[in-house]
Amino acid sequence: MNKKYDAIVIGTGITGGWASKELSEGGLDTLVLERGRMVKHVQDYPTMNMDPWDFKFRGQATYEDRQRQLKQARTGYTTGEASKHWFVDDIDHPYNEKKRFDWIRGYHVGGKSLMWARMSFRWSEMDFEANKKDGHGVDWPIRYKDLEPWYEKVERYIGISGKAEGLPQLPDSIFTPEMPLNCVEQEFKEGVDANFEDRTVIHSRAANLTDPEGREGRGPCQYRNRCIRGCPYGGYFSSNSSTLPAAQRTGNITLRPHSIVHEIIYDEDQGKAIGVKLIDAETRENLEFYADVIFCCAGAIPSTSILMQSKSERFPNGLGNDSGELGHNLMDHHFKVGATGISDNHQEDYYKGRKPAGFFVPRFRNIDRDTTMKSFVRGYGMQGGASRTDWTEAVGEMSYGKELKEALLKPGDWKIGVNCFGECLPYHENKMTLDYEKPDQWGLPTVTFDCEYKENEKAMRKDAQEQAVAMLKAAGFRDVQGYDDPCYPGNGIHEMGTARMGRDPRTSVLNRNNQIHAVQNVYVTDGACMTSSASQNPSLTYMAITARAANHAVREFKAGKFKTKYKEGT
Template sequence: MNENDIYSIEGQYDSIVVGTGISGGWAAKELCENGLKTLVLERGRMVKHIEDYPTAFKDPWDFPNGNVPTRDIIERKPKQHRTGYVTKPAIEHFFVDDVKHPYNEKRRFDWIRGYHVGGRSITWGRQSYRLSDIDFEANKKEGIGVDWPVRYNDIEPWYDKVEKFIGISGENLGLKQLPDQKLLKPMNLNCVEEELKSKMAQNFDDGRLLTIGRVAHITEGTKPGMGRAVCQYRDRCARGCPYGAYFSSNSSTLPTAEATGNMTLRPNSIVHEVLYDEITKKAIGVKVIDAETKKKYIYKAKVIFLCASAMATASILLQSKSKRFPNGLGNDSGELGHNIMDHHFHVGAKAKADGFEDKINKGRRANGLYIPRFRNLGGKTDMKEFKRGYGYQGGASRSSISEMVAELKYGPELKEAILKPGEWNVNLLAFGETLPNHDNKMYLDYKRLDDWGLPTITFDAALGENELAMRKDMQNQAVKMLESAGFKDVEGYDIKPKKALGLGIHEMGTARMGKDPKTSVLNKHNQIHDCTNVYVTDGAFMTSSGCQNPSLTYMAFTARAANHAATQLKTNNTP
């Protein structure tokens, strides 16, 4: 940025929250409920619950191209298109345009983003699992990365708080690697999934279990927010849920924050720098560019929460340079932007299930099965080939045969065919832990600027040998479980492209927590070590990744950090 740029100073707040997704919504809610006048800044457009979900009630035939991405969409979103689904017209408006929002790759990284109020809380997969002490202790026990500065007992009450508020359905299993949760009644497994569950119990003695996924959907009662009601089994969740049945910032945390009268929400506000005061040794505010007018503003506050997503938060901190922090705010350790993690997947097995032709599904369950981690938990589960573990998601389904055979899509056979259910298919898709690695990193390119004159991000990260060894077992065990159930045409697969990270959309680790400022960016309360009124509570803070979906953990840590900040402000007038 040009040092001569003129910024208009707009006002003073108790707290500023950057980002409105999973973490930003929770930060806003907790800070506002604690009485703090809070400015919430979102770089993207406004999205209002219900009224800004334009495709929520559309059927496939309502889309001009049958919900198939057009050539124009693919040309403007080539990297977003790598997922295979976020460029479909039903949801592509919730994901960025790669032409307008470019990034660079030294090694391929699939950075899937949505710039709007609510962020990816509108489109997330909603699977919600706790980390355990096995996860929090693994780095220390194995001498990998750095030790977490917290343990499960520190976070347990915050998991409780979050789960009671958002509503998660599922089944508790009493497993040490997957702690029990505050759950609503579970959704049902279907007949093929029940068969697989039964056969797994008969054929494996290493503790592996099959259960229904723990998913952030209300299955009974109501929850706080804008009239949130029970799940309608429409399975159109990524379009935005008009019923508020699944948790999102738009339907839940942001309305709750707004109801306090303490929140000011400003969309189209690109935060690119945190201002540091050399005298007070505190952050005093943020620099903002209006996304539409490109006018520049400074907003001041006593405490700042960075919840922009792991990569965007790291970018803001790297741009926040001062005499005290010449390499970026909080970057004394040199770890800022490093240790990128994601969950590696696209590996598993699929099969056909015979003998269930008289059974059909009712409704469209917005959930699947879950097989918790069963590797490297001690005894016969320990593996020499790799560290850590993985779990499986997936499920069984039965489609109309007319959808599978092109010749039946037209002609006199169509009427009869659409009334006949198709074959039962079952899929086990593994999600594995990625180890922290300093060489997996992102950094800023000041020669390639975006439309607002800001540096673009370059990614240099890939799967390591541990992950590649794990993937062999992920596939082999999926095959064995399906074969043991007596299913037909069992086929293993591993389609991960060129060791790339990102498609799990669980990016983590760029500003990790730790005990030592020499090897980490944040302390045990998610504060920057030597600038304690700046908190980071999105995926950037993660010290290791576990193999569980991480969003619930972001929410718990955010609630904990926000209450810590509020208490510090009330007690000392400064964190």
């Protein structure tokens, strides 16, 4: 007889790690499934200490490598030797586009928690109320106060560098010491503060430990800015350095890589899910595992794909899809719009290290009556940084000899850049579907994207560029240039929606505890559950939602509400 577990967690990224930790610490015997390979903390970070001259091609990906990642290479994320191994092969893992969608994926233990930018911001009450107030999407079934204690729990554990600012649109977290602005970033802050009453520049809030003593086996950030390679010090939060080791210390988890889950098994008689079907990526065996509780944490698109493939007589269109909303309301932040400039000040100033965070300008549009815009709803935040220019100016043939040698001994100008991240509304017609006529190498249907930014996002981008230019000019920078580069959904790597939470089973997939309305022993806590996108990076909210849902599941499990049976010999 196959062993039955108390819980199964699908995925090992930011939410899968948290679900594994909370369920196992709650005493549940938990099977953790990852479709990709094993990655052990420190041991499996091959480029973590390499310098540019240590790479065969000085850090550039080869032509052959780029040909195997053509779609992901459109984003610029996969072009380097230092981190290319974290990104999947587009040829081996294809997908389809009715409209361009830049889908970034990492199939390995730890998922995108090894690749994320670590920006960690709470959502505010206005973010959870927005849908109800302006009529876009459906109302969130939770509010800020429901998540506040879980934000605190997560923050105390992962460590977020920053400083309290007392802004209603960006609630303060529990912080470790902030990473200070450099001199030109401080110049920008002072210029904005002096010229604009409705906005301010603050330190970025990043999941990089700044506690000198570290915590739970993790050392403090070393200011190397090599985070995406995997940090041997554990200086930034990842599943590999933090939550998965914590789960393993309980003795209550079994971690199984190379496990491609494609279906949740639904039992018609019990009205519950009883397990999962998967393909072993190494042996190609078809396997089944059983449990009383199932957490979908594979990422917005993979989790929804699994639900859509989980068909039965009760759910012919996918598990929990009574509303018909499964796969719809796909969102991602739009960015690549803002401005750059040059400072003539601080020519004698330098800074040490490579701090992995810059500045942040919290949302300042549509906050109150005085900041209401007629051309768009919701808003955007601004992220950016300043640095001395690099040595690329010394490469061209126009500079040589004595002048070149002297130039190489002097630092370049200070440049500053402002990049705006904007909210995308939850449009029903923005969706993902499955194509059974174009199966992947495992015989499973591939994903097709039909998603685009619309007029509200375009109007927001126009204002964002104008304001970035105005702020840099007001702060005294020269050669200020606005930009609005092409940006497509997926590029922000913040896929949200597709299995949204809601109050009404007729218009949503999940309830306020992240349970499928009609199958309450299945929880979905990754980006798929999101009902709107806000303008802040969503990862901290994913973690808080997951911790909240996992603790709810532990209570329900111990109360005997999820007990299932499966036939002997299966």
